[in-house]
Amino acid sequence: MTGTDGGAPAMVSIQDVNKRFGRLEVLKGVTFDVARGEVIVILGPSGSGKSTLLRLVAHLDRLDNGRIYVNGHLVGYEERNGKLRETADRAASRARADVGMVFQRFNLFPHLTALGNVTCAPVNVRGLSRKMAADRGRDLLRQVGLGEKLDAYPSQLSGGQQQRVAIARALAMDPKVMLFDEATSALDPELVGEVLEVMKQLARGGMTMLVVTHEMGFAREVADRVMLMDGGVIVESNTPADFFDHPRHDRTKSFLSKIL
Amino acid sequence: MDDLLYTGFLLAAKFDFDTVRDYLFRDIIIKAAWRTLYISAFAQIIGVAIGIVAAVPRHLRTPGLSQLASFYVWFFRGTPLLLQILFWFSALPLYAPDDFGWWIFQYRHDWLLLSPFQAALVALAVNEGAYMAEIVRAGIESIESGQMDAAKSLGMRNLQAMRLVILPQAFRVIVPPTGNEFNAMLKNSSLASVIAFNELLFTSRGVYARNYQVLELLVVASFWYLVFTTVWTVIQDEIECRMRPDMMRVGLITRIKNGITPPSRLIGGDTGGGR
Numbered sequence: 001m002t003g004t005d006g007g008a009p010a011m012v013s014i015q016d017v018n019k020r021f022g023r024l025e026v027l028k029g030v031t032f033d034v035a036r037g038e039v040i041v042i043l044g045p046s047g048s049g050k051s052t053l054l055r056l057v058a059h060l061d062r063l064d065n066g067r068i069y070v071n072g073h074l075v076g077y078e079e080r081n082g083k084l085r086e087t088a089d090r091a092a093s094r095a096r097a098d099v100g101m102v103f104q105r106f107n108l109f110p111h112l113t114a115l116g117n118v119t120c121a122p123v124n125v126r127g128l129s130r131k132m133a134a135d136r137g138r139d140l141l142r143q144v145g146l147g148e149k150l151d152a153y154p155s156q157l158s159g160g161q162q163q164r165v166a167i168a169r170a171l172a173m174d175p176k177v178m179l180f181d182e183a184t185s186a187l188d189p190e191l192v193g194e195v196l197e198v199m200k201q202l203a204r205g206g207m208t209m210l211v212v213t214h215e216m217g218f219a220r221e222v223a224d225r226v227m228l229m230d231g232g233v234i235v236e237s238n239t240p241a242d243f244f245d246h247p248r249h250d251r252t253k254s255f256l257s258k259i260l
Numbered sequence: 261m262d263d264l265l266y267t268g269f270l271l272a273a274k275f276d277f278d279t280v281r282d283y284l285f286r287d288i289i290i291k292a293a294w295r296t297l298y299i300s301a302f303a304q305i306i307g308v309a310i311g312i313v314a315a316v317p318r319h320l321r322t323p324g325l326s327q328l329a330s331f332y333v334w335f336f337r338g339t340p341l342l343l344q345i346l347f348w349f350s351a352l353p354l355y356a357p358d359d360f361g362w363w364i365f366q367y368r369h370d371w372l373l374l375s376p377f378q379a380a381l382v383a384l385a386v387n388e389g390a391y392m393a394e395i396v397r398a399g400i401e402s403i404e405s406g407q408m409d410a411a412k413s414l415g416m417r418n419l420q421a422m423r424l425v426i427l428p429q430a431f432r433v434i435v436p437p438t439g440n441e442f443n444a445m446l447k448n449s450s451l452a453s454v455i456a457f458n459e460l461l462f463t464s465r466g467v468y469a470r471n472y473q474v475l476e477l478l479v480v481a482s483f484w485y486l487v488f489t490t491v492w493t494v495i496q497d498e499i500e501c502r503m504r505p506d507m508m509r510v511g512l513i514t515r516i517k518n519g520i521t522p523p524s525r526l527i528g529g530d531t532g533g534g535r
Contacts, residue, residue: 058413089417097415107410111428121414124424166410173414 009072011036011208012057012177018065019052026052028232029066034177039209041219041240044229045255050212053229054179057210058101059092070098071176097125100170104182106162108154114141114165115150118172126173133172140168144198160191164198171202178202180211216259220244228252279476283467284483292463293484299377299452299459300445300488303384307445308438310385311392312427318393319400320418329393336390342451344387349379349455380452380459388445395437399430432503439496446488460484 010033019027026049034040042050055061057068059076067084068075076092077084087095109117118137122128128136141147144164154162163183170178180199184192196218203209203222213219219226219240226243228235228251236243236252247253283289314332317325336344356372374382403426411421453462460481468477498511510518 055409060409060412093412093415093417093420096412099413101409101413103406103410105406107406109407109410109425109429111432120424121416124420125415169414 013069016066037206038224039203040225041211041223042227048229049232054181058099098176100175100178102180102183104185106166110154113151118169122172144168159187160194163195177208279473283480292460296460300449304442304445306385307388307392310389311396314393315396333390333393341387345383348383376455376457380457399434402433403429
């Protein structure tokens, strides 16, 4: 069941992770590895902790217990004498740069053009020259099919176009892992396809991806593994074929019966 | 009866437009109006800077700095501006510590003996900073949290995210109330007349103390205050338009500028500038 093959270190290693908001325990000991180049799709009802898990991997929230490693580095914490301490702003931001995240509500920077959105972090965080960042930004926007929209502001783009800019923006930092938090949930149905197409293209290119979605077709077609999350734990984890056609757990069966 | 009517007529006729016309552009008034304008602009700019510096740690909940900023806002919003002007000018020098020198640093007690201009500038700027801190904080808080998430997920540090993502957006929210503040500042600067800073109102009072034409001089002063606030309204609108290039609204100043441009350059496509 582990995604690692032949002892190669996992790209993401999630170990017994707990997270609570006040009295509500959102994650109750989640453990799994994501191998290099693997695509994992996490399904589950809302409130099951999927988004929270992604936010912890991106270190946007702090975890209460357990550890998350990305590319061998502990996320957001440093270990000293067996004790965990939250890393300072500078180190935390460096670690975050290795993880690309795409949000449900796009979260594009409205005061910047499409190209400005894509080049902002490479210039200011990675220290790339403006020219180099712009060249690379144009390439990335062309890759996601927006070569004509370089100078458009987010408010002038459709939802699908905005989300593709957001993907290009995350890719501009050369992340080791890409996280997709319901990236198509806020889109009109006819715009979902163009975003999924870009995500498939990424998966084929060998990107390590952790995808929270409700798109069953995408899960079946692209995922290496599909997981069901419910009540803060991973209920079932399997290959797409087995997950959809021969679910083992009753919870998975009832979830699938409602969705399919 | 006749007498009374006659007197009333005289009183009304006593308002002397010639005096107004005389003084409106007189050197002494123009110079005073100029002082009102620059102390207001200067104090407002410093106030905005103080406001940003005080608002950011409050938003990021930086320990220590956050509490200090809260205290500052509480104190300077909670006491009258007039009192603060008197404090900087009259009280501060009395309690200035004695001279001392330390390593390459020197301090002399008379540095805190401020001129009317200096005291008024400090008072107006520090007071304005407290109000601006609240405006900037409201602006920052109006930006949805997803923006900070996105900035952080791209590896930006707290202050980088503030500078590159949050503040530029917050400024759009901040500009209208800041314009309002500057409008108030233009007029609040007249409080500096109590410490004899010779701005517009102080100077006008000086003139009518000699010629007794009170209303005329007050009208002269009002004229210049209205000129400043009106021009400022146009400038503020222009700034708001330019901050929202995506809104495609064009401000008056840009419209006038484009109007001056020969139409051939607008229609002539890529041959523009071929003069």
